[in-house]
Amino acid sequence: MRIDKIQKDKAMIVSSAIERRYKLSSDEFNKDYVELGKPVIISGVVTSWNGFDKWSLKYLKDLSPSLNIYAKKFSNDGIEICSLTMERYIELIENYEENPQNNARPPYCHDLPLFSLIPSLVKDAQPFPFDYLPEWYWHEWWRYCQFFLGSSNSITPLHFDCLLTNNIFFQIVGRKQFTILLPEDAKYCYRKGWRWFLVNPENPDLNKYPEYKNARPIKFIVNPGDIVYMPPGTLHHVRSLDMSISFNIDWHTQKSSLNALAAITKGMPLQNLYYNFLLAMGLVLKVPPQIIFKYYKSYLNYVS
Numbered sequence: 001m002r003i004d005k006i007q008k009d010k011a012m013i014v015s016s017a018i019e020r021r022y023k024l025s026s027d028e029f030n031k032d033y034v035e036l037g038k039p040v041i042i043s044g045v046v047t048s049w050n051g052f053d054k055w056s057l058k059y060l061k062d063l064s065p066s067l068n069i070y071a072k073k074f075s076n077d078g079i080e081i082c083s084l085t086m087e088r089y090i091e092l093i094e095n096y097e098e099n100p101q102n103n104a105r106p107p108y109c110h111d112l113p114l115f116s117l118i119p120s121l122v123k124d125a126q127p128f129p130f131d132y133l134p135e136w137y138w139h140e141w142w143r144y145c146q147f148f149l150g151s152s153n154s155i156t157p158l159h160f161d162c163l164l165t166n167n168i169f170f171q172i173v174g175r176k177q178f179t180i181l182l183p184e185d186a187k188y189c190y191r192k193g194w195r196w197f198l199v200n201p202e203n204p205d206l207n208k209y210p211e212y213k214n215a216r217p218i219k220f221i222v223n224p225g226d227i228v229y230m231p232p233g234t235l236h237h238v239r240s241l242d243m244s245i246s247f248n249i250d251w252h253t254q255k256s257s258l259n260a261l262a263a264i265t266k267g268m269p270l271q272n273l274y275y276n277f278l279l280a281m282g283l284v285l286k287v288p289p290q291i292i293f294k295y296y297k298s299y300l301n302y303v304s
Contacts, residue, residue: 018180018220026131029229034166034253037231039180039218046170047225051124055172055245060149061090064118071107071150072303074157079303082107093151097243100152109149110156113300114247115142125170129227132168133251136282139289141249146300148246158189158197158237161230162304163276164260164268165250169228174242176222181215183233188215194269195304201237232256252279275299 021028023044033040046052065087073080084092092106115122122142130141137144148156152174160183161167179201181189188211190198199205201219204212221241222228230236252260257280264273278296281287 018218026129029132033229034231039231039234040229041220041222042227042229043223043225045129045225045227046172048127049124050126051121052172052225054124057090057093057243060118060245061087063120067117069109069112069117071109072111073107074155080107081303089149093243096151105153106151108154108156109147111146111300111303112149113143113145113297114147114149115145116300133249134253134283136286136289137249137251140293143293143297144249144251144300145247146250148244148248150240150244152240152242152244154240154244156236156238158199158201158235159195160186160233160235161250162195162269162272162302163250163252163279163299164232164256164263165252166232166256167228167230167234167248167250169222169230169248170246171222171224171226171228172245172247173224174240174244175224176244176246177219177239177241178222178228179217179219179237180230181217181235183231183235185215185217186233186235188212189235194267194272197235202239232259252276252283254280254283257283269304271302272304275302 018039018041020041020043022042024040024042029040029042032038065085067086068083069086069089071082071084071089073082089106089109096103096106115125125142128141130138133141158179181201186197190209190211192198199209199212199215201217206213257276260268260276261273261280268276275296278292282289282292
């Protein structure tokens with residue numbers, strides 16, 4: 001057997017070694033996962049929410065059909081932003097799902113602050129486990145959330161979160177396949193710019209990216225009702241297996257906010273430094289979130 005074939009086979013071996021916990025307490029979450037920088041999937045929390053069974057394409061369209069939203073098209077040349085109404089966007093998804101062979105895949109509604117745009121959705125996400133977050137975020141926690149709405153086969157290429165935050169991700173409708181790599185494996189993934197990577201972990205080209213053979217990807221499926229926690233700097237590639245509705249919160253601890261400020265020496269853009277400085281003022285210097293958020297909220301529409 002040829003050596004390059006052996007290496008490719010080796011790189012395609014991925015682990016599903018991520019712990020799954022049921023109704024994890026906030027103390028256990030912080031002690032066993034956040035403090036240790038260890039990813040985890042949590043079940044049994046989201047399924048008790050008031051609106052868990054309500055959310056659907058039709059529900060969102062009926063709530064706010066004329067809402068102007070944006071969606072993204074990812075390519076090797078960058079990210080293209082498309083603007084359209086909620087009603088039109090959902091029609092594109094429905095048409096694609098009915099006949100994916102003959103309809104173009106819609107752009108991906110990615111990082112949209114939908115709780116702020118449709119405030120009535122907040123009551124659907126109750127009781128929310130805000131005690132998973134530092135207390136500083138508890139005041140109007142929903143303002144920090146970003147939504148992901150799209151068709152099956154929507155893809156977010158390999159990247160890490162641009163502020164080096166913790167990431168807690170809530171899957172509501174549909175399934176997603178995650179491929180994650182811990183920060184120490186970033187050196188094998190061929191970075192492009194600050195936070196994007198050239199390797200496609202679903203089909204790595206080891207002739208072009210030979211160092212990826214040393215990486216240790218972890219692949220798993222996230223089901224409706226699951227929560228995923230990813231520590232700062234975790235690389236992740238995400239594919240929607242079904243039409244999907246999800247949201248996440250990027251958040252810092254005191255420790256991660258200071259580490260993120262130090263990343264200016266590793267190429268972090270000045271705009272990212274600005275947002276991290278704001279969060280460090282809140283978490284370390286105890287400036288109230290009511291003061292910080294008016295300066296931070298532009299991050300929720302920040303394309304990097």
